[in-house]
Amino acid sequence: MERKAVLQDLIDAIATRRGVPKKRAEQYIRTLFEVVREGLLTDKFVKIKGFGTFKLVTVSERESVNVNTGERIQIESHTKVSFVPDITLKDVINRPFAHFQTVVVSDDTDLTALEAFDMPTEQPEPADEPPTDETSPADPLPYTVASEASEPPQKRQKVKENFSIKTEYIVKEENTTFASVENSFDEATDTSSAPQHVSPATPAMADEVPTPPAQPTERTNTTPAETSTTIENPVAATEKTSATTGNAEAQPVRIPPQEEAMATDTATDSPAPITDGTEEKSSDTGETNTAPEAGNIGLAQPASAKPAPSAADSVPPQRNDKPTVNWWKTIVIVIGVLFLMLLSYFAGYFRLFCPCEFLDTWHRQIVGPPTEQPAPEQNQAVKPVKTLPDSLKKDTIAPVQPVPAAPEKAPAPSQAPTAPSPTTASPKQRPTAATAEEAVSTPKKQRRPRNTKRKYLITGTRDTYTVDRGETLRSIAEHVYGSKGYAQYIIEYNHISHPDFIEEGTVLRLPELERNPYYEP
Amino acid sequence: MNNKEFITALAARLDMPAQDAQKVLATFVNEFTDVLGEGCSLTVSGFGCFEVKKKLERIVVNPTTKQRMLVPPKLALSFKPSNLLKDKIKE
Structure with missing residues (x-):
């Protein structure tokens, strides 16, 4: 069924279990079957405990029909081998289904209904209606529904359970077929080939069986009541057509497991129109057998041809609604995402949402450097800084705030001999500060090259500092200015060639820093 | 041929005492049951x-x-x- 075991596997298992070489085990098994064969030939039966009984059975001659030619042929009497497994072996093999129990089907009204259902299987529909013939292999399924419905409710529960378990089993095994309920053993053997054709559709039916118990009962109840016993045949026929419609609906769906629920929906939907059909026919009486049937089949055929529209009347609108909603949703989402992308692009382009950048430019243009001074002692520094640009204004263009520049200018040159580079920097810086305060348009400042790489410019000596034991420039910078990064200004200002080696007791001049308005990060 | 006869025939063929033959038969039946209990098919050529x-x-x-x-x-x-x-x- 699921997989094949080779005799070799068995031999290996025995060899390991018994601790004998494989050759020995193989020889053993071969002789075992040989002995069985010889025993059959001599005694006609071999009984092995725990295994079963092999028997030779004589089959008397019988008549049969050649399937291909249709001729009657005589099958001669012959002997065949029968094997009846031992009861222990039987139980072990049947263990998956061991919990099933035979259930008594007892309901008076349903007996007639069942008979009605059984009729078509005994007399398959004539060939004048091809569609029913096509789908006829699937016919046993509705009978299972009927038999389900006919059972008393307390038993139904159990049967449902059975069915559900069985459906699981069917899912597991591809080639197993769904149950067909016949009233005789012969028919079971006859139709055993039929359900195999149906097997793709059977899982759906298997699901259908537990779900619509209410409706089928109605159906079974109504049909026998309305139709007399004389027109049992038509009723059966309609039931059959209903079966075909059911199958036609089930087959196109093809049911992967997740769609089984849908299939059950369609299946439950199907009985309603079908019962209408039967009522119609009961009013029409039994003579017009074929006409309503044809109508039903006509309904059934489009269903098989176009699965979606006819299969489930209730289902398609839901399906339609969902896609439209999703469509709109997706459009809205896409538009929103596009808009956000566009916005972010422009935001990045203009740097709209970058506060530091914005503040920097704002400060540069409007406020100017002084407020941006980092260290806490800048209050002291404010005075010279403010005055310095003013002094420069005097130098360069028309002064806006006339402030005496000379005293302020004096310290800068005085520092110049001690530290040449900062002094060179400071004159440069002055016009820059001035430009910050004024507009941009003065030509003088544009002529001069600007130091755009440094964030701060050294404007003078703020203080002196004696290096203690264990101090580094960075620690000093952090202590004085609040950040280690200012060490580079100290290094620059004091011309320290080896910043990592500063001696204890060295006197450092701490530079006065001013924000560079032309600093470009 | 019942079980007893079968075992004696088997033992005679295999040149082993009947008891051993019985034991081996028991293991064979067990293994066979296991294999088929899993739903496998077994072909003996x-x-x-x-x-x-x-x-x-x-x-x-x-x-x-x-x-x-x-x-x-x-x-x-x-x-x-x-x-x-x-x-x-x-x-």
Whole structure:
């Protein structure tokens, strides 16, 4: 069924279990079957405990029909081998289904209904209606529904359970077929080939069986009541057509497991129109057998041809609604995402949402450097800084705030001999500060090259500092200015060639820093 | 040929005491049951094919009481003799 075991596997298992070489085990098994064969030939039966009984059975001659030619042929009497497994072996093999129990089907009204259902299987529909013939292999399924419905409710529960378990089993095994309920053993053997054709559709039916118990009962109840016993045949026929419609609906769906629920929906939907059909026919009486049937089949055929529209009347609108909603949703989402992308692009382009950048430019243009001074002692520094640009204004263009520049200018040159580079920097810086305060348009400042790489410019000596034991420039910078990064200004200002080696007791001049308005990060 | 006769025949063929033959037979039956209990099919060349088949559930009628019974599905072991065995038996 699921997989094949080779005799070799068995031999290996025995060899390991018994601790004998494989050759020995193989020889053993071969002789075992040989002995069985010889025993059959001599005694006609071999009984092995725990295994079963092999028997030779004589089959008397019988008549049969050649399937291909249709001729009657005589099958001669012959002997065949029968094997009846031992009861222990039987139980072990049947263990998956061991919990099933035979259930008594007892309901008076349903007996007639069942008979009605059984009729078509005994007399398959004539060939004048091809569609029913096509789908006829699937016919046993509705009978299972009927038999389900006919059972008393307390038993139904159990049967449902059975069915559900069985459906699981069917899912597991591809080639197993769904149950067909016949009233005789012969028919079971006859139709055993039929359900195999149906097997793709059977899982759906298997699901259908537990779900619509209410409706089928109605159906079974109504049909026998309305139709007399004389027109049992038509009723059966309609039931059959209903079966075909059911199958036609089930087959196109093809049911992967997740769609089984849908299939059950369609299946439950199907009985309603079908019962209408039967009522119609009961009013029409039994003579017009074929006409309503044809109508039903006509309904059934489009269903098989176009699965979606006819299969489930209730289902398609839901399906339609969902896609439209999703469509709109997706459009809205896409538009929103596009808009956000566009916005972010422009935001990045203009740097709209970058506060530091914005503040920097704002400060540069409007406020100017002084407020941006980092260290806490800048209050002291404010005075010279403010005055310095003013002094420069005097130098360069028309002064806006006339402030005496000379005293302020004096310290800068005085520092110049001690530290040449900062002094060179400071004159440069002055016009820059001035430009910050004024507009941009003065030509003088544009002529001069600007130091755009440094964030701060050294404007003078703020203080002196004696290096203690264990101090580094960075620690000093952090202590004085609040950040280690200012060490580079100290290094620059004091011309320290080896910043990592500063001696204890060295006197450092701490530079006065001013924000560079032309600093470009 | 019943079980006892079978074991003696087997032991004679294998040149081993009957008790051993019985033990080995027991292990064989156990293994066989295990293999088929998993739903496998087992083919013995020159003898036949053992296969687990699923029998569908059906409704039976008790002829005397007319009572209808739903017989549950079951798994049954089926044996199909090989052509070799068939031919031998025909002779």
